[in-house]
Amino acid sequence: MGDRHIRDIVIIGGGTAGWMAAAALAKVLGRGASIRLVESEAIGTVGVGEATVPHLKLFNKVLEIDEIEFLKQVQGTFKLGIEFVDWRRPGDRYVHGFGTIGHDYGMLPFHQFWIKAFNAGNATDIGAYSLNTAAAPLGKFMASATDVPPASPLANIAYAYHFDAGLYARFLRGYAEARGVRRTEGKVVNTLLRDVDGSIEAVVLDSGERIDGDLFIDCSGFRGLLIEQVLHTGYDDWTHWLPCDRAMAVPCENVGPPTPYTRSTARASGWQWRIPLQHRTGNGYVYSSRYISDDEVAAVLLKNLDGHAMADPRVLKFTTGRRKKFWNKNCVAIGLASGFLEPLESTSIFLIQSGITRLLNLFPDKGFSPVVIDRYNAQATFEIERIRDFLILHYHATERNDTPFWNYCRTMDIPAPLEDTIGLFEDSGRFFRNAEEMFAITSWVQVMLGQHIQPRNYHPLVDRMPDKQLNEFVGGVKNVIATCVDAMPMHAAFIARHCAATAPQTP
Numbered sequence: 001m002g003d004r005h006i007r008d009i010v011i012i013g014g015g016t017a018g019w020m021a022a023a024a025l026a027k028v029l030g031r032g033a034s035i036r037l038v039e040s041e042a043i044g045t046v047g048v049g050e051a052t053v054p055h056l057k058l059f060n061k062v063l064e065i066d067e068i069e070f071l072k073q074v075q076g077t078f079k080l081g082i083e084f085v086d087w088r089r090p091g092d093r094y095v096h097g098f099g100t101i102g103h104d105y106g107m108l109p110f111h112q113f114w115i116k117a118f119n120a121g122n123a124t125d126i127g128a129y130s131l132n133t134a135a136a137p138l139g140k141f142m143a144s145a146t147d148v149p150p151a152s153p154l155a156n157i158a159y160a161y162h163f164d165a166g167l168y169a170r171f172l173r174g175y176a177e178a179r180g181v182r183r184t185e186g187k188v189v190n191t192l193l194r195d196v197d198g199s200i201e202a203v204v205l206d207s208g209e210r211i212d213g214d215l216f217i218d219c220s221g222f223r224g225l226l227i228e229q230v231l232h233t234g235y236d237d238w239t240h241w242l243p244c245d246r247a248m249a250v251p252c253e254n255v256g257p258p259t260p261y262t263r264s265t266a267r268a269s270g271w272q273w274r275i276p277l278q279h280r281t282g283n284g285y286v287y288s289s290r291y292i293s294d295d296e297v298a299a300v301l302l303k304n305l306d307g308h309a310m311a312d313p314r315v316l317k318f319t320t321g322r323r324k325k326f327w328n329k330n331c332v333a334i335g336l337a338s339g340f341l342e343p344l345e346s347t348s349i350f351l352i353q354s355g356i357t358r359l360l361n362l363f364p365d366k367g368f369s370p371v372v373i374d375r376y377n378a379q380a381t382f383e384i385e386r387i388r389d390f391l392i393l394h395y396h397a398t399e400r401n402d403t404p405f406w407n408y409c410r411t412m413d414i415p416a417p418l419e420d421t422i423g424l425f426e427d428s429g430r431f432f433r434n435a436e437e438m439f440a441i442t443s444w445v446q447v448m449l450g451q452h453i454q455p456r457n458y459h460p461l462v463d464r465m466p467d468k469q470l471n472e473f474v475g476g477v478k479n480v481i482a483t484c485v486d487a488m489p490m491h492a493a494f495i496a497r498h499c500a501a502t503a504p505q506t507p
């Protein structure tokens, strides 16, 4: 029996993906397997990826990472959602907040009642009915309260983090090494395949060292060292739906307290991010090189920083899409090696987490059963394609007609499942979360409304509630949210009190 078990796991790459995988595998597998990680300082990491989604809290929980200690180490701040500025049209803004909107009644989600009240002029913008969306622009934040009734919006606050990518990798490295992961500095220069089935037998480093493994995890970044360069898995290119193919990133000095949200501002040929950390603010312009030059991007980016730039702007090139297989033979690609969706909804680190979880759920033995591999690939494909569609929604459902870039996005063909989703929502505000898709109904609803997809009607069952009761219900939710937001402390004060970093430095 013992012979079946995977004993030697080799991870190629020490970016966020490599160290997240190493940390999680070490925690879950314990000393039952040998885990080695190879990384090359000469090649370096992508060095961006600083905004997350609430799922990361679960990752930290599984790893038993203390939240406060973690935030101190990574110069972290809290994130209640994303503010989208100028996306629907210049001058417009909305927040995609995490968490709930109002509360459901019977079998209907809150927004169904809100549609009726709003169309009758008896409700305000949907943002006033969600704690996160109302609190974020006011700079308020707190963790869930334990001394309030369980039904209070303050009892269950959904949030994510912003953090310094370099410090995060360093933090996870310490965690993984303490649990037995062996790190080797070096560059993989050769790969040996097994004659019998073409699977990977070993990698060879520039030092001449040979590292054998049963399972290889390719976390080598965009190059996909094993999954593509060795196994020639192939890539589906989605640039025709998500036309941005570059980003220019630059950190700047903080001006004012950190906001508890990421900001995404639509620009002439893409959009600009703003991610507040304790010791600096991360910025970047994600753009399509078909419509704008690097020089033009640099000028706009540098003009729109809060404080002084702390480095020269850096260009990153990418091709949006995914590997045709995430798991091929005895190699699983995780992180940028597996594919890339631009950072509009901060989903890449989530996809790393999800890939690791899926690998653990479908952990193989040395037989590498094809049904296990097929299931992994099917789930991962479904997941990334639904996120892809959510991103396309932001670009496509716009009224912007001021540049060739936006004209392209507004008029392009979109995937059929997304067309169905939009059509059903336009008809009667209905949305159904498919199986294991990442984003919940509240995310889709906020972005569809924010991009001005206004439902023509609401669910017929809403009319079973008398109008007076409906208006009181909807108005009552708004009052409760306002009262709760009032009671929340400022984000900056919360950080200063609980999780201010002591050593403000990036590796």
Ligand SMILES: Cc1cc2nc3c(=O)[nH]c(=O)nc-3n(C[C@H](O)[C@H](O)[C@H](O)COP(=O)(O)OP(=O)(O)OC[C@H]3O[C@@H](n4cnc5c(N)ncnc54)[C@H](O)[C@@H]3O)c2cc1C
Pocket: 012, 013, 014, 015, 016, 017, 018, 038, 039, 040, 041, 043, 044, 045, 046, 047, 048, 049, 050, 051, 052, 165, 186, 187, 188, 189, 219, 220, 221, 222, 223, 225, 247, 249, 284, 316, 318, 334, 335, 336, 337, 343, 346, 347, 348, 349, 350, 352
């Ligand atoms: C512009 C931009 C913005 C982003 N923003 C966000 C965000 O806000 N939120 C989010 O969730 N994600 C974001 N991402 C994605 C996020 O940065 C990545 O998912 C994350 O950093 C993981 O990267 P990685 O570890 O897969 O690759 P990398 O960081 O590129 O690491 C690759 C590793 O492989 C090693 N390596 C490569 N070749 C070899 C070799 N031959 N031998 C040995 N080692 C080798 C390198 O040394 C390195 O350690 C963003 C990405 C981009 C491009």
